[in-house]
Amino acid sequence: MNSKISNICCIGAGYVGGPSMAVFANKLPNINITVVDLNKERISDWNNKDLEKLPIYEPGLSEIVRKTRNKNLFFSTELKQNIAKADIIFISVNTPTKTSGFGAGKASDLRWIESCTRTVAEFAKGHTVVVEKSTIPVRTAEIIKNLLNSYLKKESVNSNKKTFSILSNPEFLAEGNAIKDLESPDRILIGGEDETSIKILKNLYTNWVPENKIICTNLWSSELSKLVANAFLAQRVSSINSISSICECTGADIQEVSKAIGTDSRIGEKFLSPSPGFGGSCFKKDILNLIYLCNFYGLDQVSNYWEGVLKINEWQKKRISQIIVEKLFGTLYGKKIGVLGFSFKANTNDTRESPAIDIVTDLLEEKAKISIFDPKVTKDSIDNELKNALFKLKSRNMHNIENSELKNWNYCEDINEVFNNADALIFLTEWEEFKSIDWEKVSSLMRYPAWIFDCRSIINIDKASKYGLNVWSLGKSK
Numbered sequence: 342m343n344s345k346i347s348n349i350c351c352i353g354a355g356y357v358g359g360p361s362m363a364v365f366a367n368k369l370p371n372i373n374i375t376v377v378d379l380n381k382e383r384i385s386d387w388n389n390k391d392l393e394k395l396p397i398y399e400p401g402l403s404e405i406v407r408k409t410r411n412k413n414l415f416f417s418t419e420l421k422q423n424i425a426k427a428d429i430i431f432i433s434v435n436t437p438t439k440t441s442g443f444g445a446g447k448a449s450d451l452r453w454i455e456s457c458t459r460t461v462a463e464f465a466k467g468h469t470v471v472v473e474k475s476t477i478p479v480r481t482a483e484i485i486k487n488l489l490n491s492y493l494k495k496e497s498v499n500s501n502k503k504t505f506s507i508l509s510n511p512e513f514l515a516e517g518n519a520i521k522d523l524e525s526p527d528r529i530l531i532g533g534e535d536e537t538s539i540k541i542l543k544n545l546y547t548n549w550v551p552e553n554k555i556i557c558t559n560l561w562s563s564e565l566s567k568l569v570a571n572a573f574l575a576q577r578v579s580s581i582n583s584i585s586s587i588c589e590c591t592g593a594d595i596q597e598v599s600k601a602i603g604t605d606s607r608i609g610e611k612f613l614s615p616s617p618g619f620g621g622s623c624f625k626k627d628i629l630n631l632i633y634l635c636n637f638y639g640l641d642q643v644s645n646y647w648e649g650v651l652k653i654n655e656w657q658k659k660r661i662s663q664i665i666v667e668k669l670f671g672t673l674y675g676k677k678i679g680v681l682g683f684s685f686k687a688n689t690n691d692t693r694e695s696p697a698i699d700i701v702t703d704l705l706e707e708k709a710k711i712s713i714f715d716p717k718v719t720k721d722s723i724d725n726e727l728k729n730a731l732f733k734l735k736s737r738n739m740h741n742i743e744n745s746e747l748k749n750w751n752y753c754e755d756i757n758e759v760f761n762n763a764d765a766l767i768f769l770t771e772w773e774e775f776k777s778i779d780w781e782k783v784s785s786l787m788r789y790p791a792w793i794f795d796c797r798s799i800i801n802i803d804k805a806s807k808y809g810l811n812v813w814s815l816g817k818s819k
């Protein structure tokens with residue numbers, strides 16, 4: 342096996358594939374890296390001369406793309422030829438939750454993993470290391486291995502000399518912080534059976550990651566660890582969110598509680614911020630995967646335990662919607678509500694599973710008129726998310742919302758449009774610029790009695806209250 346790596350191909354130019362390969366290209370200037378994707382528009386956005394128009398917003402990403410693009414980083418729709426010349430192929434395609442058939446609502450839909458693997462099997466040449474980067478159910482590597490081997494059996498008749506080894510190398514980057522996470526990861530996890538291939542991948546990473554941060558395990562431990570890491574992180578968010586409700590009832594303050602418990606080094610201070618619920622493409626999907634796995638092995642108590650994390654998350658969103666309705670005299674009919682932030686967290690334009698989707702849908706159902714401002718999310722993304730949410734409600738016969746009501750929202754290019762005549766403002770994402778809002782000006786534009794709902798602990802309550810604004814803050818009793 343040749344351990345000299347000249348060409349890397351990554352299938353999937355999404356939030357994981359794009360930034361990961363940009364950092365790889367920057368750290369590995371002597372290796373050519375091509376990110377391929379079926380989606381022509383996405384690839385053309387990655388190739389856009391205007392770096393403001395990259396398909397993904399991620400702090401620091403455009404600078405790296407500027408440095409590396411068309412030098413040793415390429416974005417292409419040419420799958421076959423890039424697979425053929427690659428020494429290593431990263432599979433970074435999406436693995437959403439199945440919506441129909443066996444395991445619907447829990448299991449991952451592996452159709453894209455399978456189709457990519459088939460293409461790899463057909464067009465790869467010589468020895469190829471195939472690396473799972475996508476978060477996938479445990480034992481997916483087995484499926485990939487079986488598929489690749491079945492091609493090899495067929496092709497051995499033609500005495501073709503191709504060979505494969507499979508590694509699992511899950512990505513732990515958090516959106517909004519992706520570049521930092523990729524440049525200085527807490528750890529790199531490599532799972533595999535073939536020592537030589539593990540070493541090849543490890544040697545790539547040691548160009549910028551200290552060796553003691555690279556953990557090598559068997560394939561299944563690596564696959565499971567990714568699911569478990571996300572489940573533990575999500576569990577922390579649900580834990581602190583559950584406590585936010587007790588704080589509101591008892592007079593305790595969630596910020597003070599977070600600080601008090603986080604200083605215990607066994608607990609740690611990170612991931613203790615209360616929120617309207619966790620979002621993003623991974624947490625819910627990965628916990629559902631874990632639940633599916635537990636059910637499959639008859640571990641119902643374990644699956645019930647993890648299901649609790651998801652239930653609290655749904656409850657948190659619903660309870661915030663209910664509080665808004667209660668505070669506004671039980672009716673939102675015709676009231677103007679400003680929503681600040683639609684992405685699932687700050688510093689990303691990603692809206693997948695954002696708590697804003699459910700909360701805005703609830704408010705539309707209450708017949709409010711919604712104005713939405715987000716510094717990075719486009720109008721089209723919000724439109725798609727709200728349409729999908731309605732479609733899901735309709736398919737479960739749970740909707741009480743007309744198509745016309747779904748149109749009761751508008752997109753604000755300028756943050757000031759949100760404030761004009763608003764009865765309430767709801768802060769759903771912790772964008773830095775929301776922290777320096779001029780409350781004197783805002784209060785002069787709103788209709789009184791005016792409410793501020795701070796779901797991310799970013800509002801200076803004293804300053805806002807000075808102008809007669811009513812402030813409700815998540816996890817505080819005032």
Ligand code: UDX
Pocket residue numbers: 352353354355356357358377378379380383433434435436437453454456457474475476477512622623
């Ligand atoms: C996705 C998964 O959500 C995550 O669990 C996994 O760890 C990595 O892949 P992300 O990069 O955020 O994460 O997904 P997405 O932004 O949807 O990107 C996937 C890309 O793969 C899309 O651009 C899609 O067009 C592309 N794709 C999908 C292919 O190129 N070929 C396919 O067969 C399927």
Ligand code: UDX
Pocket residue numbers: 512513514515516517571574578611612613614615616617618619620621622623624685686687
């Ligand atoms: C997560 C994991 O952190 C990452 O390791 C994995 O690779 C992918 O999934 P991501 O979803 O991008 O990353 O962002 P993360 O920072 O983990 O936030 C997830 C959600 O939890 C967001 O909606 C965020 O607002 C919420 N959150 C996070 C809280 O509500 N409170 C917190 O204290 C931290």
